[in-house]
Amino acid sequence: MIADLSFWIFSDYAVSTAIKLAVVMLIIPLTSLILVYVFLFKMMAFMQSRLGPMEAGPHGSLQLIAEALKFLQKEDIHPDNADKHVFALAPIIVLMSTFLLYVVLPVGPDLVVEDLDTGIFYAMAVSSLSALGVLMAGWASANKYALLGGLRAAGQLIAYELPLVLAVVGVVIQAETLSLQGIVHAQANWEIFGIGSGMPFIVTQGIGFAIFMVAAQAELTQTPFDMPVAETELVGGFHIEYTGFRFLLFFMAEFGTAFAFASIASVLFLGGWSLPFVDPTANWLNIVGPGVMLAKILFLSMIIFWVRFTYPRLREDQLQKFAWKLLIPAALANIVFTGVFKVAF
Amino acid sequence: MAGISGYVKGLRVTARTAMRTMFPNGLKRPPSPVKGSVTVQYPHEKDEPAPRSRGVISLVEEKCTACMLCSRSCPDWCIYIEGHKVKAPPRRAGGKARSVNKLDRFDIDYSLCMYCGICVEVCPFAALFWSPEYEYCEPHIADLLHDKRRLTEWFETVPDFEPYEDGAEVKVKKVPR
Structure with missing residues (x-):
């Protein structure tokens, strides 16, 4: 029995799974550290002619660690009327959906936790789990602002889930695969009318890219679409009653998901870890690939946060109108055109 | 379509402010946000409050x-x-x-x-x-x-009162010292 167990523990599968788990567990807090420091603290401050945090570490680079420690010290408060178990579970579900997203994200020819055949379908499916967590948080908080925020979040996340998925379909038609690794390889080997090699799909899927980025902005509840947390109207929306560690979980999930969506967009439209004119099976891409991917992710998150710090919040009806009357028809038209071109050429 | 130019303008304003804060000496010089920002780092350096401010x-x-x-x-x-x-x-x-x-x-x-x-x-x-x-x-x-x-x-x-602008009929108050 003991021998069996030790055999299982040291099996290749168990060891590689443990390593992958450790890497993902390490990467998610790291991604929110990077995004929050580079964009939320510094880029936003520069856009407002100020410096942002400057005290903790050189140029305030350790500020977020200080903040995280502060959150950990705080008391875990829950309201008297709150549905305690649901209240406690909600942030974990939101963070869980973020963690699950990282399972399929490839950063190199061999660097992926699990290259599922239905990778992008899986990613879209688990990313919508967070809507459930947000709705649970809004309902269980026993607070009218939280409930309003949760309902708004549910309406918004469901409305923007559609254009997000429909924008992906165009890429899937073109790549002829649902696997994220397959989509990267398809782009690395793709030629447009015999010109170039390894062109990213943004060349033909520009509309799809625009729709995906707008819908991702809404899925992430970043500012022009931040009605669920609207501070000025809802005093924080669904996470109004959360303190300390549970608030930190929401916070980490927000930026971890932003990073994950930026990387999905870079895989779908910008070629992921591959470089143009480079053989995508080369082994050295395992080392360079993550850097290439990170550069693309940072570029896309810069766009996300740039938009976030520039525009004021939409109204709830404008938000719904934008999704149903503009984005979804445009995404459907994009699918039709992509399909026609795919068959014709 | 007319609305689009407004959105682009907004993005340009934030980008330009960010660049101005980061590169106050021009793009070819190294970035120096400490110089480019309009704020001061309070406990280390202090801004002079306006003489009539209510402290x-x-x-x-x-x-x-x-x-x-x-x-x-x-x-x-x-x-x-x-x-x-x-x-x-x-x-x-x-x-x-x-x-x-x-x-x-x-x-x-x-x-x-x-x-x-x-x-x-x-x-x-x-x-x-x-x-x-x-x-x-x-x-x-x-x-x-x-x-x-x-x-x-x-x-x-307490600082001295500053003179009013020319032609003011009210006499400037004196601080008794």
Whole structure:
């Protein structure tokens, strides 16, 4: 029995799974550290002619660690009327959906936790789990602002889930695969009318890219679409009653998901870890690939946060109108055109 | 479609401000946001407050007659005044001895004060003045009650009134030094 167990523990599968788990567990807090420091603290401050945090570490680079420690010290408060178990579970579900997203994200020819055949379908499916967590948080908080925020979040996340998925379909038609690794390889080997090699799909899927980025902005509840947390109207929306560690979980999930969506967009439209004119099976891409991917992710998150710090919040009806009357028809038209071109050429 | 240009303009404004803050010496020079930002890093460097800014209220004790006008007009009731009457020598030789108010206590509770400045406005004897000093926070809220001595000390920091613009009919107030 003991021998069996030790055999299982040291099996290749168990060891590689443990390593992958450790890497993902390490990467998610790291991604929110990077995004929050580079964009939320510094880029936003520069856009407002100020410096942002400057005290903790050189140029305030350790500020977020200080903040995280502060959150950990705080008391875990829950309201008297709150549905305690649901209240406690909600942030974990939101963070869980973020963690699950990282399972399929490839950063190199061999660097992926699990290259599922239905990778992008899986990613879209688990990313919508967070809507459930947000709705649970809004309902269980026993607070009218939280409930309003949760309902708004549910309406918004469901409305923007559609254009997000429909924008992906165009890429899937073109790549002829649902696997994220397959989509990267398809782009690395793709030629447009015999010109170039390894062109990213943004060349033909520009509309799809625009729709995906707008819908991702809404899925992430970043500012022009931040009605669920609207501070000025809802005093924080669904996470109004959360303190300390549970608030930190929401916070980490927000930026971890932003990073994950930026990387999905870079895989779908910008070629992921591959470089143009480079053989995508080369082994050295395992080392360079993550850097290439990170550069693309940072570029896309810069766009996300740039938009976030520039525009004021939409109204709830404008938000719904934008999704149903503009984005979804445009995404459907994009699918039709992509399909026609795919068959014709 | 006409709306799009507005959105682009907005993005350009934020981007340009960010670049100006990051590269105040031009794009070819190394970034220096410390120079490019309009804010100062407070505890290390301090911005000079405007000379008429409402930092703290100072008292000229000898001018005060304990008339209680400031205390009564204070919306927060944060000024505490106590006094007693004393005989003062007559103004002219052979006259009757005058009775004047001697100030025993003049406290302002800055934990209640809302810096409206009504007390300064209402004082008929020009005994209260605004000072731009602002660094007097305390770890204990009770220590924010500034007594007569402390309020008098603030008077050293009161700046002179600046002249009004040309053609103003109101005379510039004087700070009694």
